[in-house]
Amino acid sequence: MSNEKPDLRAVDTTHGSITEQAQAAADDARVGWEHFQQLMEEDKRVEPRDWMPEQYRKTLVRQVSQHAHSEIIGMQPEGNWISRAPSLKRKSVLMAKVQDEAGHGLYLYSAAETLGTSRDEMYQQLYTGKAKYSSIFNYPARTWADVGAIGWLVDGAAITNQVPLCRASYGPYGRAMVRVCKEESFHQRQGWEILYTLSHGTPAQKQMAQDAVDRTYGPALQMFGPPDADSPNSQQSMAWNIKRFSNDELRQRFVDMIVPQAEALGLTLPDPELKWNEERGHYDYSDLDWDEFFSVVKGNGPLNHQRLAHYRAARDNGAWVREAAAAYAAKQADSSRDSALLSA
Amino acid sequence: MAKTDPTAAADHIPDGGVVIEDPADHSVWPLWEVFVRSARGLSHVHAGSLHAPDAAMALRNARDLYTRRNEGTSIWVIPAAEIVASDPDSKGGYFESAKGKAYRHATYYTQSEGVPHL
Amino acid sequence: MNSAADFTSQDSATRISVGEAITPESLGASSDPAPEETARYALLLGDDCLILAQRLGHWISRAPELEEDIALGNIALDLLGHARFLLTYAGSAWGKSEDDLAYFRSEEEFRSCRLVEQDNGDFAQTIARQLLFSFYTYELYQRLVDSADTTLAAVADKALKEVDYHQDHAAQWLFRLGGGTEESARRMQAGLEAVWPYLEELFADVEPTAALAQQGIAVLPSSLREPVLHRLRTTIEEAGLRVPEAKGALGADRSGRFSEHRGFILAEMQVLARQHPGATW
Numbered sequence: 064m065s066n067e068k069p070d071l072r073a074v075d076t077t078h079g080s081i082t083e084q085a086q087a088a089a090d091d092a093r094v095g096w097e098h099f100q101q102l103m104e105e106d107k108r109v110e111p112r113d114w115m116p117e118q119y120r121k122t123l124v125r126q127v128s129q130h131a132h133s134e135i136i137g138m139q140p141e142g143n144w145i146s147r148a149p150s151l152k153r154k155s156v157l158m159a160k161v162q163d164e165a166g167h168g169l170y171l172y173s174a175a176e177t178l179g180t181s182r183d184e185m186y187q188q189l190y191t192g193k194a195k196y197s198s199i200f201n202y203p204a205r206t207w208a209d210v211g212a213i214g215w216l217v218d219g220a221a222i223t224n225q226v227p228l229c230r231a232s233y234g235p236y237g238r239a240m241v242r243v244c245k246e247e248s249f250h251q252r253q254g255w256e257i258l259y260t261l262s263h264g265t266p267a268q269k270q271m272a273q274d275a276v277d278r279t280y281g282p283a284l285q286m287f288g289p290p291d292a293d294s295p296n297s298q299q300s301m302a303w304n305i306k307r308f309s310n311d312e313l314r315q316r317f318v319d320m321i322v323p324q325a326e327a328l329g330l331t332l333p334d335p336e337l338k339w340n341e342e343r344g345h346y347d348y349s350d351l352d353w354d355e356f357f358s359v360v361k362g363n364g365p366l367n368h369q370r371l372a373h374y375r376a377a378r379d380n381g382a383w384v385r386e387a388a389a390a391y392a393a394k395q396a397d398s399s400r401d402s403a404l405l406s407a
Numbered sequence: 408m409a410k411t412d413p414t415a416a417a418d419h420i421p422d423g424g425v426v427i428e429d430p431a432d433h434s435v436w437p438l439w440e441v442f443v444r445s446a447r448g449l450s451h452v453h454a455g456s457l458h459a460p461d462a463a464m465a466l467r468n469a470r471d472l473y474t475r476r477n478e479g480t481s482i483w484v485i486p487a488a489e490i491v492a493s494d495p496d497s498k499g500g501y502f503e504s505a506k507g508k509a510y511r512h513a514t515y516y517t518q519s520e521g522v523p524h525l
Numbered sequence: 526m527n528s529a530a531d532f533t534s535q536d537s538a539t540r541i542s543v544g545e546a547i548t549p550e551s552l553g554a555s556s557d558p559a560p561e562e563t564a565r566y567a568l569l570l571g572d573d574c575l576i577l578a579q580r581l582g583h584w585i586s587r588a589p590e591l592e593e594d595i596a597l598g599n600i601a602l603d604l605l606g607h608a609r610f611l612l613t614y615a616g617s618a619w620g621k622s623e624d625d626l627a628y629f630r631s632e633e634e635f636r637s638c639r640l641v642e643q644d645n646g647d648f649a650q651t652i653a654r655q656l657l658f659s660f661y662t663y664e665l666y667q668r669l670v671d672s673a674d675t676t677l678a679a680v681a682d683k684a685l686k687e688v689d690y691h692q693d694h695a696a697q698w699l700f701r702l703g704g705g706t707e708e709s710a711r712r713m714q715a716g717l718e719a720v721w722p723y724l725e726e727l728f729a730d731v732e733p734t735a736a737l738a739q740q741g742i743a744v745l746p747s748s749l750r751e752p753v754l755h756r757l758r759t760t761i762e763e764a765g766l767r768v769p770e771a772k773g774a775l776g777a778d779r780s781g782r783f784s785e786h787r788g789f790i791l792a793e794m795q796v797l798a799r800q801h802p803g804a805t806w
């Protein structure tokens with residue numbers, strides 16, 4: 064909040080002394096807090112100018128900006144295949160899909176901006192490597208089948224995560240998620256369709272598809288975050304309705320969905336323990352490799368460095384363009400002011 | 408002070424988003440709010456925000472971003488900083504007056520029930 | 526839980542729809558096979574769009590700002606659409622699909638102009654290339670809508686509306702870079718200089734185009750020279766930049782003197798498809 068304008072009311076003494084002002088502010092905050100609590104209890108929406116606890120604001124900015132960063136970095140693994148897509152139809156689909164992800168990043172940055180953090184600030188956090196984004200994008204998309212596996216599993220996991228967030232307590236976030244989810248539904252389907260075609264193609268294609276699913280399955284399941292027991296902040300986020308289901312609940316829901324989808328593909332999921340548990344009414348699955356997960360989060364994934372370097376290069380190479388457009392706008396504004404003066 | 412008063416912090420944020428323009432950084436583009444008319448006969452509705460160096464580019468960016476799926480027949484863009492918003496805080500009584508005035512609504516008048524075309 | 530109904534029932538400012546327009550698929554299914562010469566013409570036009578789309582696609586995730594990632598993506602998608610129409614139609618003459626033509630022709634068999642094969646360079650050079658190509662195609666399609674070949678006319682009608690936006694996009698950036706900072710003006714000028722030598726090729730009356738123009742099917746390339754140049758000059762001067770004086774580079778006949786870039790472009794574009802000949806994707 065370092066760029067905040069000074070609060071003019073604090074120096075406006077026409078309405079009473081400074082202490083009275085402070086008292087009034089405290090009263091405001093109390094009323095605001097009660098109002099906020101009520102909104103939470105009634106599962107209603109908080110809007111940008113409402114009073115909200117600082118921690119709620121901070122948590123949201125972190126969550127929404129991380130989500131935005133994931134969309135942006137997530138453009139790279141698939142973007143890598145636009146030039147080599149094996150048919151013109153697939154090339155169009157992929158281009159539209161990767162472009163959508165840029166849009167998702169943009170919608171989410173906008174939502175975070177309503178909380179008082181500028182997009183530029185968030186860019187800086189990503190640029191300097193301080194911000195986190197989804198670990199899965201630090202893995203390479205080595206073959207064309209990865210494009211399919213990413214669409215099916217990565218976008219699929221994202222949708223599972225995001226659909227409940229359409230009802231997030233923060234209005235702009237929920238609205239951004241609605242727009243994102245509408246667009247995501249095509250992403251998952253196109254990915255599944257790529258795998259289906261490969262799976263029903265030549266033996267080499269089928270192998271390519273199976274390999275990609277084998278590679279992507281674990282990291283995709285880890286997109287829901289660490290097991291509930293290791294996820295200390297989840298409780299608060301759920302109380303605030305900015306997280307609707309726990310990590311493990313969502314993961315389970317996702318596993319239950321993809322098992323039949325994998326069968327329909329004619330591909331297997333790389334977990335020998337995966338089986339239906341009649342009692343639980345869910346599929347059981349093996350523990351995931353969380354050591355690897357945390358290692359990637361810490362920056363040691365196969366491509367952490369490359370992803371960030373790609374992002375930085377784009378920002379650096381574009382700096383002169385952004386500057387030029389801003390300078391042009393300033394000149395235009397000046398000259399229209401001048402001509403207004405002349406005609407006055 | 409603003410730093411310790413969360414309500415004050417919120418006051419500086421227009422509904423569309425925060426407008427932080429650092430005069431030292433000439434490459435940060437301002438924030439715009441986008442309104443889209445999805446079909447003839449309907450109003451423009453707030454679709455979202457974007458950044459653009461000026462109005463002409465804001466309009467084009469809005470077209471590229473918010474009407475990729477045939478969502479629009481017309482677009483408005485407005486600098487987020489230009490939006491004047493009412494105090495949304497429900498603790499204020501700004502919208503209280505509008506409540507409880509059932510006589511403004513047709514449903515208030517029940518005598519005519521069953522009378523055709525009334 | 527994951528069904529579309531879960532979120533589409535919720536409030537959303539705008540409604541999405543497909544919108545009615547011709548598609549490469551519908552065109553492939555409906556139109557009569559192209560006559561041989563017309564097919565060769567469609568191929569030449571389509572190759573330009575395909576190569577430029579390929580070039581522009583590279584910008585996605587690399588543009589100067591997120592909004593521009595999306596803008597360039599839209600233009601690339603439009604161009605790819607045009608390429609697919611034209612290649613589909615061309616292929617109908619020879620029983621070939623758009624993909625047969627895109628992925629299984631060699632460098633010698635492509636007919637793209639050298640302008641679209643030029644490197645992206647920096648953003649200014651990409652804008653310069655966009656400016657030239659979009660101004661050219663705008664004038665071209667404006668005339669091609671009257672083609673005696675109804676398929677070409679229909680494609681031109683769709684493409685014209687999209688290219689109108691492309692030229693606006695290019696011109697807007699030309700103004701901003703030309704009138705922005707000293708650095709941007711320098712780069713924009715350099716961008717124009719870099720692509721200008723390849724403008725002339727667009728106006729060469731090659732065959733079968735010239736013969737088809739006689740029959741009212743194609744647009745005679747040389748007839749586009751004046752209108753395109755005139756509008757380019759005016760726009761460039763309006764942007765405070767100099768119209769390059771470079772002469773057209775030799776070999777401006779789309780014959781076989783393609784650029785050195787072409788091989789690299791095709792190698793990348795075709796690599797996967799060629800590893801699996803006959804495969805479906």
Ligand SMILES: [Fe+2]
Pocket residue numbers: 134163164167243247
């Ligand atoms: Fe996304």
Ligand SMILES: [Fe+2]
Pocket residue numbers: 164218247250
């Ligand atoms: Fe997606």
